[in-house]
Amino acid sequence: MQSIKDRLEQLARSLGKTTQVSQVTDYEALRKEFEAKANRDVRQMQLEAKKKRIEQIHGRSDLNPKWTFTNLIEDSQDVREAVSIAKSFIAAHDDPSWRNSGSHMMLFYGDYGRGKSHIAGSIAHELIDRYEISVLYRQLSSLLEMRYFSYDYSAKDDIGQKFRDITQELMTVDLLILDEVCVNEMQLKKSAQSWLGTLLRQRYSQNKNCILITNHDLAGLEQAVGPYCFESIREYDTYKVRFSGPSRRKTVQDELQPNTTKPGYVPNQVR
Structure with a gap:
């Protein structure tokens, strides 16, 4: 014998209608389908927005796009050690407590052409891609x-306003890379020492990280930047990385030799 429910469903089918139970079932299925599609759309929009943000950060960073770990040849012990420290520094950003614990500085020092700028740029590219960290690369000499x-108050090119704008960015960017610190300088002028020391102290107070790149050894750097600025460096949680391997730059003799290889980017080369 058919139950009342079965009879109602049979009658509904003969009339081309659905019962309330079927309507509820269809509604739940449609709701789940629409939610799944909406979630897919949201995830896609988030990925596209993230990609756009990362592209914008890369665009503002002024980094050489070829400074990546992929293009780096680890052909000496100092480079291998530097890469190991660099990757540990990058991985530490996974820990929110580390990121909020204070200001961190990587100090790369050594002679020309050792790969200091290349590895610093590789760190920056990784941090942008993984964590959307804002980066600014500048040579100290150009800033000074x-x-x-x-x-020059008589200048017509708004250089004063431009410098104020870049100074604000220097203080607020998440990671500041200062290259060629005191290059060809035994000692900065007192006013430059004070400006750089104040910049580093302000960044320290805001938990902003830095990478300083210099051709001086540590004693020479201390003399070049002066005691006030060097004390600003000491305040950071500092990772000192010495580069002592062979230079990757071509010599004049190399340039004069006939080139039998295809032109292209030379890994570790600082341009």
Whole structure:
């Protein structure tokens, strides 16, 4: 014998209608289907937005796009040790407590052409791609030159405002890479020492990280930047990395030799 429920469903089918139970079942299936599609759309939009943000950070960083770990040849012990420290520094960003514990500085020092800038750039590219960390790469000499010309109040190119804008960015960017610190300088002028020391202290107070790259040894760097600025460096949780391997740059004699290889980027080369 058919139950009342079965009879109602049979009657509904003969009339081309569905019962309330079927309607509920269909509604639940449709709701899940629409939710799944909406979630897929949201994830896709998030990925596209993240990609756009990362592209914008790369664009503002002024990094050489060829400074990556992929292009790096680990052909000496100092480079291998530097890469190991660099990757540990990158991995530490997974820990929120480490990121919030204070300001961290990597100090790369050694002679020309050892790969210091390349590894610093590789760190920056990885941090941008993984964590969307804002990065700014600058040579200290160009900043000091801009600072000097910013005092020319008769200039018509708004150099003063440009320098104020870049100074604000220097203080607020998540990772600041200063290259060629005191290059060809035995000692910075007192005003430059004070400016750089103040910049580093302000970044330290805001838990902002830095990478300093210099051709001086540590004693020479201390003399070049002066006691006030060097004390600013000491305040950071500092990772000192010495580069002592062979230079990757071509010599003049190499340049004069006939080139039998295809032109291209030379890994570890600082341009």
